[in-house]
Amino acid sequence: MRAGQGDVTGExxxxxxxxxxxxxxxxxxxxxxxxxxPRTLAAPMHRHSREDEYTFVLAGTIGLIEEGVEITATPGDLLAKPRGRWHTFWNAGDDELRVLEIIVPGGLEALFRRLAEPGGGYSPDTLPSLAAEYGAEIDFEATMPLVERHGLAF
Known part of the structure; x- marks a missing residue:
């Protein structure tokens, strides 16, 4: 696959x-x-029961909370988010963040596609039940203090 190829969803x-x-x-x-x-939350605090995720930073600065520990990482860093552990991430810098998300086994990417559909369910009322279809849980109560503390778009 060449640069610029591949299906793109989202806003x-x-x-x-x-x-x-x-x-x-x-x-x-x-x-x-x-x-x-910059300064945008990528996902609310969540955990999934079926997949491990590995995030490789290509550009920018990522902020990550994983099981209550908050860190930042920069290009070349690799972050692990094992299944069953609460985590979230955001662009912690002033430049665009680009990361490769490696999901093992695959399948959770189908949730990303559903969230990108018109009316995709990205609200406190609808996201928890949609995420549950993919073995994931959402914690909005833990998300909002992070959004406020870092002044993130959500």
């Missing part, structure tokens, strides 16, 4: 570029490029 400020999806890899892996505007 300006929070885009997903699908590089490898689970149906192509026999369910073994999905690789998504997340492109996030």
């Amino acid at each position: 300006p400020g929070l885009l997903d570029r699908y590089l490898i999806e689970s149906q192509v890899s026999g369910g073994r892996v999905a690789i998504i490029e997340h492109i996030v505007n």
Whole structure:
């Protein structure tokens, strides 16, 4: 796949570029490029029961909370978000954030696609039940203090 190729979903400020999806890899892996505007939350606090995620920073500065520990990382850093552990991430810098999200096994990327659909369910009322279809839980109460503390768009 060449630069600029691959299906892209989302809205300006929070885009997903699908590089490898689970149906192509026999369910073994999905690789998504997340492109996030400065000071923007990429996802509410959540955990998933089926997948491990690995985030490789390509450009910008990522902020991450994983099981209550908050860190920042920069290009070349690799972050692990094992299944069953609460986490979230955001663009912690003033430049565009680009990361590769490696999801093992694949499948969770289907949720990203559903969220990008018109009326995709990204609200406190509808997202928890949609996420549950993919074995994920959402914690908006833990998300909002983070948004306020860092002045994030959400």
